[in-house]
Amino acid sequence: MEFRNFKVTIDNKLIVKDFNYTLSDGTTLVIIGRNGCGKSTLAHAIMGRDDIDVEGKILLDKENILELETFERARKGLFVSWQTPPEIAGVTAFGLIRDVKKVSGKDMGAELTKYKQLLEEVELPSDWAQRQVNVGGSGGERKRAELVNLSSVNPDIAILDEIDTGLDTNGLKMVSEIINKRRENGKVNLVITHNKNLLEHLDFDGGFVFQNQLLLDITSQEVKNILEHGYN
Amino acid sequence: MDIIEQTTLADLWEQDRTSDYSIDSTRLLVQETADSFKKTFEASDSDFYNSQIFKNLWSKKITYLGNKEQVNTIDKLTNTLDRLQQGELFEFDSGVSEQDTHIVFSNGSFHSDEKRSHFKKYNIWSGGWKSGTVWQAYSSLLEYVNTMPGILASRLSNSVEVLNINDYNYINRLTLTSETVLSNEASINNYKIDPVDPILDTGIYIVRINRNTSADIKEIHHDIKKLFCNQWIYVVDYGATLKLSREILQTEGVIDNLKIIQYPNSTVEIETRDRGNQWRNVDILAYQDTETIVNGSVLLKNYSSANFVDVHHMGGNGNSSIKYNSAIYNTNVGNFIGKVQVDKKAVGTKSVMNNKNLLVDPGAKAVSKPILNINTKEIECSHGCTTSKIPEEEIYYLESLGLDKTNAKAIIANGHIQL
Numbered sequence: 001m002e003f004r005n006f007k008v009t010i011d012n013k014l015i016v017k018d019f020n021y022t023l024s025d026g027t028t029l030v031i032i033g034r035n036g037c038g039k040s041t042l043a044h045a046i047m048g049r050d051d052i053d054v055e056g057k058i059l060l061d062k063e064n065i066l067e068l069e070t071f072e073r074a075r076k077g078l079f080v081s082w083q084t085p086p087e088i089a090g091v092t093a094f095g096l097i098r099d100v101k102k103v104s105g106k107d108m109g110a111e112l113t114k115y116k117q118l119l120e121e122v123e124l125p126s127d128w129a130q131r132q133v134n135v136g137g138s139g140g141e142r143k144r145a146e147l148v149n150l151s152s153v154n155p156d157i158a159i160l161d162e163i164d165t166g167l168d169t170n171g172l173k174m175v176s177e178i179i180n181k182r183r184e185n186g187k188v189n190l191v192i193t194h195n196k197n198l199l200e201h202l203d204f205d206g207g208f209v210f211q212n213q214l215l216l217d218i219t220s221q222e223v224k225n226i227l228e229h230g231y232n
Numbered sequence: 233m234d235i236i237e238q239t240t241l242a243d244l245w246e247q248d249r250t251s252d253y254s255i256d257s258t259r260l261l262v263q264e265t266a267d268s269f270k271k272t273f274e275a276s277d278s279d280f281y282n283s284q285i286f287k288n289l290w291s292k293k294i295t296y297l298g299n300k301e302q303v304n305t306i307d308k309l310t311n312t313l314d315r316l317q318q319g320e321l322f323e324f325d326s327g328v329s330e331q332d333t334h335i336v337f338s339n340g341s342f343h344s345d346e347k348r349s350h351f352k353k354y355n356i357w358s359g360g361w362k363s364g365t366v367w368q369a370y371s372s373l374l375e376y377v378n379t380m381p382g383i384l385a386s387r388l389s390n391s392v393e394v395l396n397i398n399d400y401n402y403i404n405r406l407t408l409t410s411e412t413v414l415s416n417e418a419s420i421n422n423y424k425i426d427p428v429d430p431i432l433d434t435g436i437y438i439v440r441i442n443r444n445t446s447a448d449i450k451e452i453h454h455d456i457k458k459l460f461c462n463q464w465i466y467v468v469d470y471g472a473t474l475k476l477s478r479e480i481l482q483t484e485g486v487i488d489n490l491k492i493i494q495y496p497n498s499t500v501e502i503e504t505r506d507r508g509n510q511w512r513n514v515d516i517l518a519y520q521d522t523e524t525i526v527n528g529s530v531l532l533k534n535y536s537s538a539n540f541v542d543v544h545h546m547g548g549n550g551n552s553s554i555k556y557n558s559a560i561y562n563t564n565v566g567n568f569i570g571k572v573q574v575d576k577k578a579v580g581t582k583s584v585m586n587n588k589n590l591l592v593d594p595g596a597k598a599v600s601k602p603i604l605n606i607n608t609k610e611i612e613c614s615h616g617c618t619t620s621k622i623p624e625e626e627i628y629y630l631e632s633l634g635l636d637k638t639n640a641k642a643i644i645a646n647g648h649i650q651l
Contacts (some may be wrong), residue, residue: 047589047632050629051629052626065237069631069637070628070631070632071631071632071634071635071636071637071640074633074634075632075634077631079633080632082632085629086623086625086626086629087647088626088629088643088647089647090646090647090649090650091643091644091646096633099635099643100633100634119492132647138468149633153634215337
C-alpha cells in the first residue's frame with residue numbers, strides 16, 4: 001500500500017500533511033504521538049469515515065482506495081480495530097462474523113468451531129459467541145473481541161488502535177503473538193500505542209511519530225526511546 | 233359466480249349483516265350487541281381507528297364469498313366433524329382428540345392435517361349449525377368483543393370454533409394456521425374462482441386452556457390471497473399457562489381482535505412477530521396472582537402496522553410486562569398504544585411497559601403512546617418509550633468490517649427487534 005501526498009483534516013483542523021510512504025508486506029510499524037494529535041483520526045481516515053476529509057492518494061493494487069466506500073476498502077483487505085468498539089444490541093458476536101464472512105448452511109458448524117478456538121486464544125469465554133456484540137463487555141473484553149474479529153477476517157493490512165489498553169500482562173503478550181504471527185505470514189500491521197510494555201514482545205520494523213502534522217519515519221529504537229523518555 | 237361480492241370491510245360493517253346460519257336467538261343477541269357497540273364507537277374519536285393502516289385495511293377492496301361458499305366448506309367439514317363427539321362446552325373431557333400439532337383455521341373452523349388418534353389431548357368442536365351450546369357460551373363472552381373488527385367477525389361468521397385443551401400431564405404444543413397442507417382438507421382455499429381482490433377470511437375462535445394445563449400455541453396467518461378479520465378469545469383457567477406465538481407470513485392484511493381472560497394464578501406469555509400490513513388489538517383481563525408477558529417484534533419494511541395492548545389488572549399481586557421493539561423502514565408508520573389499567577382492588581400489581589422504535593430511514597415514523605391508568609396504591613408500575621435513528625457509529629463499525637450500508641442497517645434493525 002502506497003501513500004502519496006496524503007493529507008487528513010477533520011472539522012477544518014489539519015491532522016496529517018504530505019505523507020508519502022510505501023508499506024511492504026510482512027511488516028509491523030508502530031505509530032506514536034501525543035494525546036489528541038490525531039492517531040485514531042488517521043486510522044479512520046484510511047478506513048474512510050465520513051466526517052474526515054482526505055486528499056492525495058492511497059494506492060492498493062494500483063487502485064486509489066480513497067475513492068472507495070468503507071466496506072469496499074474492508075473487502076480489499078483493510079481493517080481497523082477500534083479503540084472503543086460500539087455495542088450492537090440484539091446481534092450476536094458470532095452472528096456478525098457469520099454475516100461479514102457470508103457463512104451459511106453446512107459451513108456454519110466448522111466456522112463456529114473455528115470462532116470458538118479464536119475466543120480461547122484471546123481468553124474470552126466460549127459463550128461470547130452468542131453474546132450481543134460488545135454489550136456489557138469490559139474494556140479489556142472488547143479489545144479481545146476486536147482481536148477475534150481481526151483473526152476471523154484475517155485482513156492484509158490491519159490498523160490496531162490502542163489494542164493494548166485495558167489488557168493485563170498476559171493480554172499484552174497475547175496481542176504481540178497475534179501480531180507477530182500476522183507479520184510472519186506476510187501481513188501488514190500498523191500498531192497505534194502508548195505502551196512501551198507492548199513492545200517487549202512485539203517484533204516490529206520501525207514506526208512513525210506525529211510531529212507538527214507530519215508523520216516522521218523513525219527506527220524501532222527511536223520508538224522505544226520516545227515511549228521510555230517522552231516526546232520532548 | 234353469484235356468490236362473489238366485491239366489497240370492503242367498511243361496507244360490510246354498514247350493512248348490519250349477520251350470518252344466516254346462526255341460531256336465531258344468538259343472532260339477535262350478536263346483532264343487538266354489535267349495534268350498541270357500533271353507536272359507541274362511531275361516536276368516539278378513538279386512537280383505535282385513526283391510523284392510516286386501519287383505514288387502508290378497512291377500506292380495502294375485498295371479495296366476500298358470503299355464506300354459499302361456506303356451506304360447501306361446512307359440508308366437507310361435517311364428514312370430519314361428525315366424528316367428533318359433542319359435549320358441554322368447557323366441561324367435556326371425552327371425545328375424539330388429537331395427537332397432532334398442526335391445526336388449520338380457515339373461515340370459521342379449526343381442523344387438522346394429521347390422522348386422528350386416540351390420544352386425549354384436544355377437543356375440537358365446531359358447533360354453530362348444529363347446537364346452540366357453543367353459541368350460548370360465546371354469547372356470554374360477547375361483552376369482551378369490543379372492537380369493530382371483532383364485532384364484524386362475529387357478525388359475518390356462521391359458526392364459532394372452540395378448542396378445548398385439558399391435559400394435565402403434557403405441555404400441549406399446537407399450531408393454528410391458515411395454511412392448508414393436504415389436498416383433502418376442507419377449506420375455503422379450494423374455491424374454484426380466482427378473484428382479483430383478496431378474499432375475506434373471517435372467524436371467531438375460542439380457545440380454552442383448562443385448569444392447571446399448559447398450552448404452547450402458535451398462530452400462523454399465511455395466505456397470499458386473503459385478508460383476515462378474526463376475533464380470538466383465549467380463556468386461561470385457574471393455574472393454567474398459555475404460551476402464544478403469533479406470526480403473520482404473507483397475507484393481504486390482518487385486522488383482528490384478541491381477548492384473553494386470565495383466571496387467578498394463571499400465566500400468559502405472548503410473542504408477536506409483526507411484519508406490517510396489520511392492525512391487532514390484544515386485550516387482557518387479568519385476575520389476581522397472574523403473570524402476563526406480551527412481547528412484540530415489529531419489522532416494517534414494506535408496510536405500516538398498528539399494535540394495541542391493554543392489560544387490565546382486576547385482582548391483586550399481578551405482574552405484567554409489555555415490550556414492543558420496532559424497526560421502521562422507508563415512509564412506514566409503526567403505531568404502538570399500550571395501556572395498563574390497575575383496578576382499586578389490584579393492590580400489589582407490578583407492571584413494566586417498554587416500546588423502543590428504531591427509525592431506519594429518514595421518512596419512517598413511530599407513534600408511541602404508553603398509558604397508565606392506576607386506581608390504587610402500593611403498586612409498582614413504569615413505562616418508557618424511545619424513538620431513535622441508527623447511530624452512524626454503529627453503521628460505520630459494520631461497514632469497516634466489510635458490510636455495505638444497506639446490509640449494516642438491516643443487521644442493526646434485525647438486532648433491535650430481537651425479543
